[in-house]
Amino acid sequence: MTTATPHGARGAGEVPSDDPRVQLDEALGVFEPVPPYPPRTEREAEFYTLGDGEMFLNMGPQHPSTHGVLRIVLKIDGENVVDLDPVLGYLHRGVEKLCENADYHHSIAYLDPLEYISSLFCEWPGVIAFEKLLDVEPPPRAEYLRVISSELNRILSHSLFMGWMALDLGGLTPILWSFIERDEIAEILAALTGQRLLFNYYRIGGVNGDLNHEFLSRLGDWMSRAASQIESNLGLLNENEIFVRRMRGLGTMDQATALRMCMTGPNLRATGVPLDFRRAHPYSVFPELDFDIPTRDEGDCLARYLVRIDEIKQSLRIIDQCLHQMPDGPVMAKLPRLLRPRPGRAYAAVEGPRGQYAAYVISDGTDQPFRMRIHDPSFIHLQSVGVLMPGHLIADAMAVMASLDPIMGGVDK
Amino acid sequence: MALKRGSRAGPGAGQSDATPVGSDAPGNDPSALTVRQTDVAAPIVVTNTLWRSTDPNAYQGSLEPEVTHLREVEASGIARRDDARWTGALEVIPTKADYVLDLIRANSLWPLLSGLACCAMELMSTATSVNDMDRWGMFPFRASPRQSDVLIVAGTLTTKMAGPLVRLWEQMPEPKWCVAMGDCTCSGGRYKRSYATVEGIDRVMPVDVYVPGCPPRPEGLIYGMMKLQQLVKDRRGHWPDRAVGPTVPEDV
């Protein structure tokens, strides 16, 4: 195999043409790792040139551990990953364009399925940006409700992260336990919002509904045992020698590289930068709440995992304070149904379980947003797999990707 | 600090006539908003044309790019090729044994681990401990299509993913069934007007059970799978033709 010919390129006449597999390939298009056209960019040329002893391995869009439909073309030398090229877009639904053609209220429903695990964090910056354009402030009770529901969503997301982290390392039990956790929290949020997954709870000027009896009873029941239940779930992993030894020192990222890769959230805090937008750029009622920001220095997979675990505990603290401090009052500001904000631009960012979720909205005075730009942390973090994965074995490379916690709905928008 | 640049015309230099630029700040002086002539100062230019290798024989002699868009998938007729359920040449014919075997298969449908988007979360939730699909024998989510019976398409199908998904469906051996889970797979759902989605997977593959919802509750998916089991039992030994395309009964 010379370096000039990419792997998989067949000369004419090497494969008999009556083989049905060949017809399938030719009819459906080439499903090989190497694209069928010559490389169009420097990086593509550099990647799709094989060195000595290397081969391409395609982890296609359907794969158990790619967290959704992500296609990664790995260039491997034996079992070591030399380089990789993620191919996105298998879940690109055109949300930004759809938001331009929809009402402001409808846009909130389009924002939900972006990161479907943490959908309240996807809605929140959009709602804040709309409120900035309209110069509307939600009532304080609504702010507290937003914080409670979003912190529950954060715990849900981190529980699922814990399960997927273990699943990508080969452990099949923690994912079942974390889905039990997730189901409980989903039912709590379903009592509040009406939906288990894509909550569609935030509105411009507040939230959709107030506390109700079922929500409070479920929440109280769960919170009374949440801390110990999470501790026991984590006990399976935190002290597990295989888990810890596999993750320690894996995929280490230092602070400068993390900032250059525009990382935010737990991935950045695991490298030692104590940046949390709830403290650094406070929004909603976070100035009145007392919580810590877990930070670690090592920057490896274990640090990213432990930062998220500590965040669960801080979220429980936050929910507790909110339930005590919540004032009475309306849950939604009085707004007309037809919203026409004045022409302007607004940017809003919140700190979600994966990092900074942001929305940049341009309004042109009509009832539809002129431009709805959604910034998603998973998209940014997925670039880092190109920095972190090379040099590791394939199995460890999957662990690195799991520790960055991408959700393909957000990556592909 | 040098603020004025020489008027070298770099590639893609700015406009030569000043255009007034609007701003959302009220009361701005329009003359202050003009865009002055700018040019690109010594950029590292990477042209976006096709790169050519120095070796003329490399990359299969620089072929034209092959199309990968859904339109070509539809036009090539791949999605309407025969499998055992269609009228036309049958490659796989059910035998008398299938009359009994279908009863057995109904209780042991193995899904393919093929979650695309949000509905995949509810699919996983249905498969795990609280709502357990293992009660009906559907626990082993096979990673390989060669080993699975049911393709539960959970999540929005985009035009880019349509090719791989049809290929997965083709790779599944008979007998196979398809469940469209969620609104996006039934009809396009909330992405019906989008430029990049396929409005319902029945445009590219035959569907047996539609489970609506956004996302459907686990109980809803379990109901859909029980309907599939009923369907398998009803159709046992006789694998009828199916169509690609929205099929609506005549009297609806």
Added chain:
Amino acid sequence: MDPVLKRRLARRFGERLTAPIHQRHDETEIRIGPGDVPDVCRTLHDEPEFGFLLLADLAGVDTGTTMQVVYHLWSEASPDWLRVVADGLSRDDPRVPSVTFLWKGAEWMEREAYDMFGITFEGNRDLRRIYMPPDYQSFPLRKDFFLPDDAARSPGGGVRHMEQVHTPRAGRPATTIRKAPA
């Protein structure tokens, strides 16, 4: 609203700004020409008085007459978000120097802006489509790319068949059964 930041920006970049510095809520916005992007961003990143180490967002905007690239930056020294708008790109051939030399994480954001708008980022080593298939011809988020429902409202509305809104004729049933070809 950070007056300190506004003073510093005006002092440092005064002549390069193509519009007055605009502040609203917790955002400060400056507008520059596309050629100034590398210098301004490097200054904002390196100078200790600014210290905008984090590129929060990179977006393309199609205003209908021009294209813009909007950078959102965050610094510990200022409580405001800084928005840098590289304004005045032509809609026919929008080109902007890339900031990947400062923030490698901008590479995919620029790829997305290229995919959605056609903005060429000079210096980006990997400027190819990221969301749409590689042979896709259009740039979806441009204002001249219409979703079928919206095409009827476009300036050329109703010219193309897809843009016309059909009402079903009375004699034809609304639903048809489609079968596989025999």
